[in-house]
Amino acid sequence: MAYAEVVIENKSKYVDNYFTYEIGSLDVKIGSKVKVSFGTKEKFGYVFSIKEETDVPKDKIKAILEVIEEESLNEEIIKTCLWMKQRYAIKYFDAIKCFVPTGKPTKEHKKKEPYKDLESDYIKPEILTNEQNLAITEISSAIENKENEAFLIHGVTASGKTEVYMEVMEKTLEMDRTVIFLVPEISLTPQIINRFIGRFGKDIIAVLHSKLTQRERYDEWERIKNNKAKIVIGARMGVFAPLDNIGLIIMDEEHEATYKSDMTPKYDTVEVAYKRLQYYKGVLVLGSATPSIVSYNRFREGIYNLIELKERYNKTPLPDIEIVDMRQELRKGNVSIFSRKLFNAMEEAIKNKEQVILLQNRRGYSNFVSCRECGYVMKCPECNISLTYHKSVDKMVCHYCGREQKVPNKCPECESKYIKYFGIGTEQVEEQVKEYFPDAKVERLDLDAIKNRRELEAILKRFSQGKTDVLVGTQLVAKGLDFKNVALVGVVSADTTLNIPDYRSSERTFQLITQVAGRAGRGEKQGQVIIQTYEPNNYALIAAKSYDYGSFYQAETYLRNFMEYPPFGHIIGVYFTGESEDIILERVDTFQTYMSKALGKDGEGRILKPKLANNFKGQGSIRYYVLLKCPIENRNKWIFYINDFIKKTIDKKIDCNVNVDINPYSI
Numbered sequence: 001m002a003y004a005e006v007v008i009e010n011k012s013k014y015v016d017n018y019f020t021y022e023i024g025s026l027d028v029k030i031g032s033k034v035k036v037s038f039g040t041k042e043k044f045g046y047v048f049s050i051k052e053e054t055d056v057p058k059d060k061i062k063a064i065l066e067v068i069e070e071e072s073l074n075e076e077i078i079k080t081c082l083w084m085k086q087r088y089a090i091k092y093f094d095a096i097k098c099f100v101p102t103g104k105p106t107k108e109h110k111k112k113e114p115y116k117d118l119e120s121d122y123i124k125p126e127i128l129t130n131e132q133n134l135a136i137t138e139i140s141s142a143i144e145n146k147e148n149e150a151f152l153i154h155g156v157t158a159s160g161k162t163e164v165y166m167e168v169m170e171k172t173l174e175m176d177r178t179v180i181f182l183v184p185e186i187s188l189t190p191q192i193i194n195r196f197i198g199r200f201g202k203d204i205i206a207v208l209h210s211k212l213t214q215r216e217r218y219d220e221w222e223r224i225k226n227n228k229a230k231i232v233i234g235a236r237m238g239v240f241a242p243l244d245n246i247g248l249i250i251m252d253e254e255h256e257a258t259y260k261s262d263m264t265p266k267y268d269t270v271e272v273a274y275k276r277l278q279y280y281k282g283v284l285v286l287g288s289a290t291p292s293i294v295s296y297n298r299f300r301e302g303i304y305n306l307i308e309l310k311e312r313y314n315k316t317p318l319p320d321i322e323i324v325d326m327r328q329e330l331r332k333g334n335v336s337i338f339s340r341k342l343f344n345a346m347e348e349a350i351k352n353k354e355q356v357i358l359l360q361n362r363r364g365y366s367n368f369v370s371c372r373e374c375g376y377v378m379k380c381p382e383c384n385i386s387l388t389y390h391k392s393v394d395k396m397v398c399h400y401c402g403r404e405q406k407v408p409n410k411c412p413e414c415e416s417k418y419i420k421y422f423g424i425g426t427e428q429v430e431e432q433v434k435e436y437f438p439d440a441k442v443e444r445l446d447l448d449a450i451k452n453r454r455e456l457e458a459i460l461k462r463f464s465q466g467k468t469d470v471l472v473g474t475q476l477v478a479k480g481l482d483f484k485n486v487a488l489v490g491v492v493s494a495d496t497t498l499n500i501p502d503y504r505s506s507e508r509t510f511q512l513i514t515q516v517a518g519r520a521g522r523g524e525k526q527g528q529v530i531i532q533t534y535e536p537n538n539y540a541l542i543a544a545k546s547y548d549y550g551s552f553y554q555a556e557t558y559l560r561n562f563m564e565y566p567p568f569g570h571i572i573g574v575y576f577t578g579e580s581e582d583i584i585l586e587r588v589d590t591f592q593t594y595m596s597k598a599l600g601k602d603g604e605g606r607i608l609k610p611k612l613a614n615n616f617k618g619q620g621s622i623r624y625y626v627l628l629k630c631p632i633e634n635r636n637k638w639i640f641y642i643n644d645f646i647k648k649t650i651d652k653k654i655d656c657n658v659n660v661d662i663n664p665y666s667i
């Protein structure tokens with residue numbers, strides 16, 4: 001007699017277990033979707049394991065009712081789910097639901113593929129550069145030999161990475177294997193898809209991203225599952241495409257924060273990609289002009305192979321980057337948001353009918369506190385990250401350790417009284433441009449625009465047609481835009497990203513500046529970039545100015561190592577969410593005691609003070625979090641204890657949800 005261990009489709013944390021069913025004469029495999037009776041109801045589930053014997057009393061075991069072949073998964077996916085459950089401390093079903101479509105299939109005759117109407121104007125370049133050819137040879141050889149290798153392509157902006165991707169994709173298809181191509185959500189524009197459709201044709205491409213309707217998503221899922229699609233292009237959810245025989249996964253702009261999920265399951269896309277490829281002996285390719293510190297460190301540790309593309313395909317030199325010291329401007333009596341240098345350059349560009357991009361990356365974060373005189377930024381002495389000003393309590397708060405401080409009335413560095421809460425937003429920039437340049441056409445592109453995709457595309461289209469002179473925006477303007485007439489890029493306040501309360505803030509600033517600079521001078525003429533800041537000596541800015549990734553990497557890893565931040569340690573966020581503050585605080589307290597006991601000496605000074613999650617929005621519920629600074633080699637052990645604590649909380653049916661986020665991108 002054979003038995004199946006089934007994970008039941010459900011949302012409840014109380015049934016996160018295997019349930020045993022009899023297989024009988026049905027054709028059941030690992031991954032099969034099955035219908036079973038569960039309690040008084042019929043439910044669906046997935047088979048995670050099959051065995052000949054069971055301890056469950058025979059009279060308690062029911063038979064599987066039906067196998068749903070069309071929606072079944074394969075063994076690799078189940079293995080990946082099991083791994084995810086352990087790694088991210090999640091429920092079985094949280095992992096499963098990544099791989100299965102939500103929504104219902106569309107009726108056969110009404111099926112509509114997204115991007116069906118897209119007509120491609122892609123032309124394959126006739127000759128590739130030497131660097132491109134070398135990269136292709138190296139990656140192709142791993143693909144041909146089915147070596148489970150990973151490559152990090154460090155290529156300057158416009159070095160022609162996408163052409164390299166397409167060549168190695170072709171190689172993979174020739175081997176009769178499949179490909180996943182991932183981009184950050186926000187760069188998944190028709191322009192990108194256009195190129196792939198032009199090269200490979202619509203028929204073998206499927207797309208997966210969060211902006212598809214549920215039906216579109218189901219239909220695409222089905223095309224992938226039925227082996228009709230050989231290439232999946234997607235945002236991070238594309239990594240879960242139910243493809244078989246995956247030969248290659250590419251992650252473009254691998255450094256982007258959107259590859260880390262901030263919703264349950266809080267997975268890291270590159271880890272899932274790597275895991276899936278191990279099973280298939282496939283190749284991982286990561287590409288970026290500014291590799292993440294974590295990825296570059298993996299190259300240094302011998303985990304990734306590095307490929308460098310140092311030249312732009314058309315040999316236009318990279319734009320010239322200048323740093324303007326805004327403290328000097330203030331001393332000279334200029335209190336406007338534009339330095340004289342940026343103002344003059346804008347005037348010049350507009351006069352010459354060239355276009356300008358202004359970046360002001362002010363998103364929903366609260367303000368940081370700094371001295372206008374000397375540029376000193378208030379930081380937490382423990383955590384070395386900038387303090388956030390909270391208006392309600394009129395205090396500066398550290399979002400890591402919870403320490404609160406009064407705003408000083410004098411600068412601790414230079415004693416000046418000009419302590420200010422900073423926070424120029426894009427709207428203010430737009431308004432100022434209009435005031436100073438009344439004849440220029442100005443448009444704004446920020447997070448609000450992304451809610452409405454059409455509006456986003458319309459703004460970009462008007463800009464590409466030259467109808468807009470100045471485009472003001474958040475980091476959205478830094479991503480992948482390929483416009484030939486942009487002569488000038490201005491970064492209104494580099495301090496905005498430098499001082500977000502996150503240990504990655506320097507890394508993000510370096511990336512953002514390099515990326516946005518890459519938008520200038522994509523035509524014949526060299527572009528110009530002006531960065532305004534109160535901290536002109538910041539190492540991230542100085543390295544970005546000379547496109548010196550190496551020196552940035554060195555300075556940054558030195559600090560990270562010292563602070564035990566990733567990749568030299570893990571920050572584990574444990575979140576306690578519920579309706580009753582008393583119950584939550586009791587749980588937090590129990591957790592701290594439990595962990596201190598479990599970890600003993602290892603945990604000393606590594607369990608930070610609990611903190612109310614200010615940004616948490618939940619109907620009627622509140623959230624506290626505790627951050628743990630886990631040594632790099634102890635991850636599995638610590639997660640094991642946390643899981644055990646979660647299980648105890650569930651078993652006791654305590655009204656408090658406990659979740660884990662490892663190396664969270666925002667708190």
Ligand code: ADP
Pocket residue numbers: 125126127128129132155156157158159160161162163313482
């Ligand atoms: P990246 O992704 O490195 O920024 P892309 O692959 O988008 O660069 O290439 C930038 C531009 O250069 C694109 O318009 C692309 O078609 C063009 N290009 C890339 N490689 C070549 C080549 N070998 N010959 C001609 N044009 C090329």
Ligand code: ZN
Pocket residue numbers: 371372373374375376411412413414415416
């Ligand atoms: Zn000062």
Ligand code: ZN
Pocket residue numbers: 380381382383384398399400401402403
């Ligand atoms: Zn702190």
